[in-house]
Amino acid sequence: MFNLSGHCALVTGAGQGVGAQIARVLAEQGAIVLVNDLFQERADAVVQDIQAAGGKAASLVADITKLQSLQDQIDHVTGDLGCAVDILVNNAGIPAEGIELARFVDSDPAGWSRHIDLNGYGLLNATYAVLPKMIEGKWGRIVTITSDGGRVGDAGVAVYGAAKAMGPGFMRSLAKEVGSVGVTCNSISLGSIANPNHEPDAERLAKMNKLYATRRRGTPQDIAPAVLLLVSDEGSWITGQTIPVNGGYATS
Template sequence: MFELEGRTALVTGAGQGVGAGIATLLARQGAVVAVNDIVAERAEKAAAAIRAAGGAAHALPFDVTDTAAVAAAVRTFERSVAPVDILVNNAGNGGAEGFRPTRFRDADPADWQRFADINLFGVMNATRAVLDGMCARRFGRIVTIASGAGTQGMNIGVSLYGAAKGGAIAFTRHLAIEHARDGITANSLAVGLIDPAASGRQASATVNLAKAIPVGRLGTPEDIGAACVFLASREAEWITGQTWQINGGSPTT
């Protein structure tokens, strides 16, 4: 079950962390994976690691916020390698490197756009680049990696991030219904706290938060990757327009 032989996947933001974990598990199930990252060296390193483990992977660097660059990169990849059957919209962040939580009242309006650019419009750009081909072939799997901040209110200074992630969730739901008769499914994962060590960062800021998670630990890239493998498979063809909480039980729905 959940085999992906003969399928090709594009995972955005897959040069490290959760994205790299998703790409690795998709490749382990037999998919050919296009590893995207804004930093070419990270994309190639992650793709090389997949190949070293016996999988098939290609580095595909581009900036998801650049509509033309996304379309050109996907078009070149599909012509030279294979059409994209599976898209995992993983690229996203708190708006920029070094982001610090800020209440909306204290946020600079000049900063609003950058949150939407990657967390919402980046999802739209990558989706648009693969959607026509999926419709033509009457098969497609789209998974958007969102956040619990997009499904619930939080008093931790992430309103702008949460608004963009919530927008991505809403977009994915509408996309699912628009293309339900085209053989395409589209779902979102509202991801909880992930161990920052997966991206080479210190875990000190989240250790205390982790104590409140019912299962007693932070999430891992493999936790998210496993959900993506299932949603990408034929076995999940009757699941679309849904938002799954992948969070160790905090909160439940």
């Protein structure tokens, strides 16, 4: 089950964290994986990991908020590899500057576009860049990583949450446009995921863990198997859905 040989996957923001683990798992299942990131050294490190484990991968360094340069890079890398992207994981969603927790009334309007550009235009750009080839090939899988911060809401992240909420809305409508040609579109909504690059202090962490039925936050390893199901042949009848993978943070 879940064999991805012959497929080519683009994972955005895959230079670390959740995206890096998704990239590794898709490669383990046989896909050629294009590891996208803003930072060359991050993308290259994940590619090296995958290759050391016997998988196939290439770096795709591009800012997904810029359509033309993203498209050029995709054409360039897939041209070299002789493949077409038929799996897209829209994972990039936390701006390189991180997320500042603030009540909306106290937020700085100058910072809003960071979230909206990345989770809005980044999502549209990456999808627009690869969808025609999926339609042509009559097979495609698009998975967008969203957040319970947008799905159920969290104080302090209103703008980020609003931007993350765009993914499920887009996936639902797109699913209705392309389901008849073998392309599925889904979202996975994450609870808080441990990340060495933006960890809360011990006191806040202990409080956060109590909010989860599982009494722990997630890890990138908790997320990648759900992505694998959705991008596989076996997941072909799941489309237009938002699937929470959240350790029981919210149970509906």
